[in-house]
Amino acid sequence: MPVNQLPPVAKSFFTFCKKCNADRYHTVLAHTTSKTAKIKCEVCASQKSYSLPKTGSSATGAAKVSRARAGSESARRSSHNAEYEALLxxxxxxxxxxxxxxxxxxxxxxxxxxxxxxxxxxxxxxxxxxxxxxxxxxxxxxxxx
Incomplete structure (x- = not known):
């Protein structure tokens, strides 16, 4: 699927779900404009709007979000490990x-x-x-x- 085109209605695609706090498959419910769509998470069933990524600086923006998510994930994991070891x-x-x-x-x-x-x-x-x-x-x- 081209980056500048929305997926077809009733098709699934992989994107980040804020409620699940993870990358999940979402089903396209409807196209609201030429650049936005109403989508539904296949795991938690939350509905949200999806916008096409901005062209040009999207790669650097996505990389920043990905690095931030990875950093917070490793911080969460190390804090969890510390809690587990203390309880054990x-x-x-x-x-x-x-x-x-x-x-x-x-x-x-x-x-x-x-x-x-x-x-x-x-x-x-x-x-x-x-x-x-x-x-x-x-x-x-x-x-x-």
Whole structure:
């Protein structure tokens, strides 16, 4: 697809989603003008307007946004790793409990998930727990009977 042309209606294309904070496929719902379109994220279903990138300085602008996004991503990752290590060290002597959807978990409990590995419970809700794993924070279901 040429850079100066909108994708056809009902077709998918790859662009950044602000709600997901990631590059995602979006479906074109309608062309609003010759340079803008109404699009919908295929993951979170948020709708937004899409404008064609500016010609000329778009490569440098896109590179700046990409570098900024990569910088913030690495900062987020290092802060997450620091949090994970701190929680793991604080619960070093605690016994790991195998994750089960029927189990009930408490704050700062060490969980061994079959897919995600060892994690520490950071938040507890009635039917969900927020668990910090080595790669990211995940919400898991618990307390189901």
């Amino acid at each position: 060290n604080a619960q070093e002597s605690a016994k790991e409990v195998s994750y089960n959807i029927k189990g009930k978990f408490a704050m700062n409990q060490k969980i061994n998930h079959p897919k995600f590995g060892v994690g520490i419970v950071r938040g507890v809700h009635q039917d969900k727990v927020e668990v910090v794993f080595s790669d990211e924070v995940r919400n898991l279901v618990h307390n189901r009977e």
